[in-house]
Amino acid sequence: MMAPFFKYGLFGDEVSLIVAFVTGIGFGFFLERAGFGNARLLAAQFYFRDLRVLKVMFTAIVTAMVGLFVLARIGLVDLSLVYLTPTFLVPQIVGGLILGAGFIVGGYCPGTSCVSAAIGRVDGMVFLAGMIGGLVGFAEIYPHIAAFAHSTPMGQLTLAQLFHIPYGVLVFAVVVMALGAFVAAEWAEMKIGGKQPDAGSLLAPTARLTPVRRFAVALLAIGLVAAFAGNPYRGPFARIDARQLALDAGSPADQVAAGQLADWLIAGRNDFLLVDVRDAAAFAQYHIPAALNVPLANLAADFASRNERIVVYGEGGTAAAQAWMLLRSLGYPAVHLLAGGLEEWKATVLFPKAPAADAPPIEQIEFARRSAMAKYFGGTPQCTGASAPTAPELPKLLPPPAAAPGATPVAQRKKKEGC
Amino acid sequence: MSASTETPPPAKPHMNPYWAGFGLGLVLLSAFVVMGRGLGASGAFTTALATTVHAVAPAHAEGNAFYREYLGDGTTNPLKDWLVFEVLGVFVGGFLSGALANRLRLTIEKGPRISTLGRLVLAFLGGALMGIGAKLALGCTSGQALTGGALLNVGSWAFMLCVFGGAYGLAWFLRREWL
Structure with missing residues (x-):
């Protein structure tokens, strides 16, 4: 089994919206169950009267963290494919402080205000209106603060990488810290808020192993195992279905002709990723517009989602064929080869040869079409009569911002992940 | 009904x-x-x-x-x-x-010591702050704190500490709204 299912292409965008709706129902349901539709109960967190914000949040974090570690470690989930929002440290610290201020002033956060509005709380509805007002304001000032918003970039970074601690050890540490925080929270509720611990709390006045205590012990036990369980990330070893791969390798469906690729680029299709597997120097000299440079040796580095349709090409056919095999064994289901590679691209798209003067009209028309295509990509059609002793010159690459004609499919896509 | x-x-x-x-x-x-x-x-x-x-x-x-x-x-x-x-x-x-x-x-959730109008004005203001903060931080309590928290994301943990810090820091000044 391969998860995340969506990234392995088990279902498409349309189905993902149904998944989104169902996930949202679960999310909203438990937020309301927890009492998070009530601003007064949320704010009680900050006066030590009722620390359920801390308890619910950290129980959820620990549950998902421990669960994901286990599923990744036994190989069911490829952890490197779970989206990690990139870190921009200073803007996130400032944003966090502003958001914290908004929390105590308004009483909600975006998710809880939806739940509160859904159960009829007028303050929740007004909070939502205020949030939209804030977003409008943010959009207007964005051009002036864009540089700050993108300052201190640290990339997609986990605490394990930052502190050079094994992932599993950190999982254990977070479990211990969360359980410690829960005990401290119940103690604070008792001392400051004057609340007596009930049967569902860790400090319940009984020696029995209550269900909540059992849950805590289970988390601790799994956390302890995680500390010694090793790396949850998929290693460099791929598992392949050799028979399926052999069948697909012989099939022409995995090949894209140069003319067809040119048509796709002209039409501005952005449902595929064009990957140039040559080295950076060759790529800098010339590449097909919109191509992404991922040299053969870097292909195993999770440069794209598994559900992405990928067209690979090299100089001729060999490197691309190796890339095809590698990507297929890494679990990319939709990998295509540019038939004949860059050589074929040059011959048919950039420098098409004119037919003989007495060729049938259909060939002349086809040549006219190809000539237009060649000009689109900056090439030159080759006339048969004229002597062409030297190889035709490759089109000059335009500097990146003034993108070559065609499209830059990756950059223009709608923001797909993150908030 | x-x-x-x-x-x-x-x-x-x-x-x-x-x-x-x-x-x-x-x-x-x-x-x-x-x-x-x-x-x-x-x-x-x-x-x-x-x-x-x-x-x-x-x-x-x-x-x-x-x-x-x-x-x-x-x-x-x-x-x-x-x-x-x-x-x-x-x-x-x-x-x-x-x-x-x-x-x-x-109904409206508020403490007994604040007027309805006062509470709604603060709800609007808090919402606006939330919108600005969430965009600056690339996510809110759901997208950053919960999700990033479980993924041990560096930015999410820094964000989460600051959310609690910001709210606790201002709580005393807003006690009339809630207590």
Whole structure:
């Protein structure tokens, strides 16, 4: 089994919206169950009267963290494919402080205000209106603060990488810290808020192993195992279905002709990723517009989602064929080869040869079409009569911002992940 | 609705926070496994806003780098977005839970020492701060704190500490609103 299912292409965008709706129902349901539709109960967190914000949040974090570690470690989930929002440290610290201020002033956060509005709380509805007002304001000032918003970039970074601690050890540490925080929270509720611990709390006045205590012990036990369980990330070893791969390798469906690729680029299709597997120097000299440079040796580095349709090409056919095999064994289901590679691209798209003067009209028309295509990509059609002793010159690459004609499919896509 | 003279059945007590958190954690885990992404909230409102602005003033929306990011290249409807559908689900899920626990009531949550108008003004103001903070931090309590927290994301943990810091830091000044 391969998860995340969506990234392995088990279902498409349309189905993902149904998944989104169902996930949202679960999310909203438990937020309301927890009492998070009530601003007064949320704010009680900050006066030590009722620390359920801390308890619910950290129980959820620990549950998902421990669960994901286990599923990744036994190989069911490829952890490197779970989206990690990139870190921009200073803007996130400032944003966090502003958001914290908004929390105590308004009483909600975006998710809880939806739940509160859904159960009829007028303050929740007004909070939502205020949030939209804030977003409008943010959009207007964005051009002036864009540089700050993108300052201190640290990339997609986990605490394990930052502190050079094994992932599993950190999982254990977070479990211990969360359980410690829960005990401290119940103690604070008792001392400051004057609340007596009930049967569902860790400090319940009984020696029995209550269900909540059992849950805590289970988390601790799994956390302890995680500390010694090793790396949850998929290693460099791929598992392949050799028979399926052999069948697909012989099939022409995995090949894209140069003319067809040119048509796709002209039409501005952005449902595929064009990957140039040559080295950076060759790529800098010339590449097909919109191509992404991922040299053969870097292909195993999770440069794209598994559900992405990928067209690979090299100089001729060999490197691309190796890339095809590698990507297929890494679990990319939709990998295509540019038939004949860059050589074929040059011959048919950039420098098409004119037919003989007495060729049938259909060939002349086809040549006219190809000539237009060649000009689109900056090439030159080759006339048969004229002597062409030297190889035709490759089109000059335009500097990146003034993108070559065609499209830059990756950059223009709608923001797909993150908030 | 039926006769309003009847007193509504009393609201049921809230769920034990640890079990609610466990449920929430399982929802989050299922999003990781099925989609390879976590939960979110604020992004849905940004997409809805960007789409609305684009419909009213297309040139303005296209000229703004912030809106553009949520509009895409025009090949797909921006509202056919994962977070938009997820947040629609949040409203439904919240309503269902509230209905099952007899908590559906048109009312305002506030402390006894603040006027209704005062509370609503602060709710609006808090919402506005939340919108700004969430965009600066690339996510809110759902997208950053919960999701990034479970993924041990550096920025999310820094963000989460600051959210608690900001709220605790101002709590004393706002005690009349809540206590």
